[in-house]
Amino acid sequence: MRVIFLDIDGVLNSSRTKNPRDFPYLIDRKLLNRFKGLVRRTQARVVLSSTWRIDPIGLYAAKYYGVPFYDVCPDMPKRPRSDEIRAWLSHKRVRRFVVIDDEDDDLDDLPLFQPDSKIGLNAAVCRGAERYLKGKTDETMRAGVVKRIGQNIEALFKRNKS
DSSP, rough: OOOEOOOOBTBOOOTTTOOOOOOOSSSOOHHHHHHHHHHHTOOOOOOOOEGGGSSSSHHHHHHHOOOOOOOOOOOTTOOOOOHHHHHHHTTSOOOOOEEEEEEESTTTTSSSSOOTTOOOOOOOOOOOOOOTTTTTTOOOOOOOOHHHHHHHHHHHHHHHHH
């Protein structure tokens, strides 16, 4: 089985996503269609790693917009997202997987494909994730080291406050 661990904010929506009333839980249809194409071409199962999965309204919104998810990662408060993904993986037989997330929450040793949150999921990240899932490459697509370190530090402080 191929799996895509999906974050939503910054991936299926972005700072460019039209949101006239500043609603939470909004998805950009263009980005969603791009993602659905990736899922269709790779025949991957989608597991939500997004924080949307732990809020009933967020989960409802993901279903409402038609995010094609199969399962959700366990909620492990005060633990990095990487631990939640590893916990999910420990119970499944997965041949190949990717993580699509605009942030690096201790995801350094996982196959991370990181779109820029300002634009969301772009065609280049989709192509890279598709090639990885199909076993054509082992290259990932990450933000620069300095940006990832900053994201890891920010995530650590967020976990310690909850």
